[in-house]
Amino acid sequence: MNFLRNLLASILGFFIALFLIFACFFIAAAVIGSSEKIVVKPNxxxxxxxxxxxxxxxxxxxxxxxxxxxxxxxxxxxxxxxxxxxxxxxxxxxxxxxxxxxxxxxxxxxxxxxxxxxxxxxxxxxxxxxxxxxxxxxxxxxxxxxxxxxxxxxxxxxxGGLSTEILYFKDFEDKYGIKMEVIRHGKYKSAVEPFLENEMSEANREQTTSFLKSIWSEMTDDISKSRNISVEKLNLIADNxxxxxxxxxxxxxxxxxxxxxxxxxxxxxxxxxxxxxxxxxxxxxxxxxGRISSTEKNKIAVIYAQGEITYGEGNIDYIGQGIMNKAIKKARKDDNVKAIVLRVNSPGGSALASELIWRELELTKKEKPLVVSMGNLAASGGYYIACNADKIIAEPTTITGSIGVFGAIPNFSQFTDKIGVNAEQVSTNNSASYSVFEPMNQKFYAVTKEGVEQTYTTFVNRVSAGRNMTFEQVNEVAQGRVWTGKEAIEKGLVDQLGSLDDAIKVAAELAEVENYKIRNYPNYKTNFKDALPVSPFAKSSKEGLLKETLGNDSYQLYYNIQKMKNLKGIQARLPFLLEVK
Missing domain, CATH: 3.90.226.10 (2-enoyl-CoA Hydratase; Chain A, domain 1)
Incomplete structure (x- = not known):
């Protein structure tokens, strides 16, 4: 008995010692790493x-x-x-x-x-x-x-010019009986089009061609000025x-x-x-x-909203109403913060989370100037949280708009019928319930459609109030249609073209301050455990490890599938998985 007790004590002691060795190694590495100072040498x-x-x-x-x-x-x-x-x-x-x-x-x-x-x-x-x-x-x-x-x-x-490619799954769904049940509002809301059709609609082709030409125009104009080559010749070069x-x-x-x-x-x-x-x-x-030093007391707060919008706390990769609203409140309550710039780089996502962030921004706007700066994307839910700003400033190549909503739910009923699997349900009430193993019933469709329409109406009303446009004017440029920043100015969705620096200057002007420093939000706290890869000696995060194993293209496919799996509730989201190349 003593032998077994001593053996267990020895094993436990070994693992404790091993843990302490690793802990000391980590701490020593951290100290050594943090003590290295980078010096910019002359010449x-x-x-x-x-x-x-x-x-x-x-x-x-x-x-x-x-x-x-x-x-x-x-x-x-x-x-x-x-x-x-x-x-x-x-x-x-x-x-x-x-x-x-x-x-x-x-x-x-x-x-x-x-x-x-x-x-x-x-x-x-x-x-x-x-x-x-x-x-x-x-x-x-x-x-x-x-x-x-x-x-x-x-x-x-x-x-060779810009292009993009969208995969369509309708024939696949019909063949295997695995499909997405879709309820949407907006003729351009083509996030779900690949599940409904097997080829691109004219509406989708129209908007895709339009924004690709707009971005290409910006690129060729810039190259033309720098290289002293006419735009006409640049297109000839691309064609050949x-x-x-x-x-x-x-x-x-x-x-x-x-x-x-x-x-x-x-x-x-x-x-x-x-x-x-x-x-x-x-x-x-x-x-x-990497920073501009300043001893000024006055501040302009820059709040970064980057990633897809999800209901919940959020993190550095996803926009959640939890972290975002804490950052907005903190900037609002800081007396030294004279104005706020919301930097949006998002394809949208949860309509509910977008509404909750919109509300916090609406409260903030009553106390301090609010300016939006749009990055690569400020579409759908990304535009939802931007629309009530005092000024909206976009880059010429920003993808924005996409004012539309949809709901998409997987359904396996045809597949399970083919393989001989039957699902039976027992319920206490005759509510609008849904099972992925049964065809969508009319009652559930009607309730969900009502929710989609209500969300769309709310979305358009938010834009209408924020942009000082009528409901009809917004509806005309909405319907899920995507615009570049350059196009969005003509449609009344954006006030001017410019960078984040330009947005900060506009915010300072609205706050009537000349000298200020920048304060960035939110503050993120990363769980050390989440940062650990499979091996404590590996030099990559979980994401980095997947990229290294799968390759960038395969990783992107995996990432997109994961995103579709995690969709919950009615979505205000960019109408496709966009990769311009």
């Missing part, structure tokens, strides 16, 4: 690599152990990138910028915002060079801002793939020269005998250059 070139995931807002991990051991997802914050480029303009240690990135992991509006900031940087007289082995289209759009643009001698430029090799790219002025990377490094030195240092954008941000 440095800031290297812009945007292949890391870019979000509007990516606050530093609040768990130093997870941060030090790189257990968090690699990400860059758009606001910090913009601040870093602004600081580089007057930083004597930075002689220029090198755009050298394999891809641009940012949305189109984010990419345009960075490109516009680089245009401002050129006014400092410092150079911007760009180099790549192969340019993707978005990468080329960004890089075309450079003073000189270089390509590997056997490289190519993917420049004249970027497909170095010779054609050079003949059509898409590049300045074809050189190897070592020759590019020599160009960065610009004939200087001093050693040229390079510093990555992430290191430059971490050196303290």
């Amino acid at each position: 440095s070139v800031l290297e812009l690599d945007l292949s890391t995931s870019i979000r509007d807002y990516a606050p530093k991990e609040d768990n130093p152990i997870a941060e030090a051991l790189e257990l968090t997802e690699d990400k860059l914050a758009l606001n910090k990138i913009i601040n870093a480029i602004e600081n580089a303009k007057t930083d004597d240690n930075i002689k220029g910028i090198s755009i050298k990135t394999t891809s641009v992991s940012a949305g189109m509006a984010q990419t345009q915002a960075i490109r516009n900031k680089l245009e401002e940087f050129k006014e400092s007289g410092k150079f911007i060079y760009a180099y790549n082995d192969v340019y993707t289209q978005k990468n080329y759009y960004l890089s075309s801002v450079a003073d000189s643009l270089f390509l590997n001698p056997i490289g190519a430029i993917d420049f 793939s004249y970027g497909r090799n170095v010779t054609l790219a050079k003949e059509n002025n898409l590049i300045d020269a074809s050189i190897y990377e070592d020759e590019y490094q020599e160009k960065l030195a610009m004939g200087s005998e001093e050693k040229v240092n390079t510093i990555s954008i992430s290191d430059y941000i971490n050196s303290g250059k």
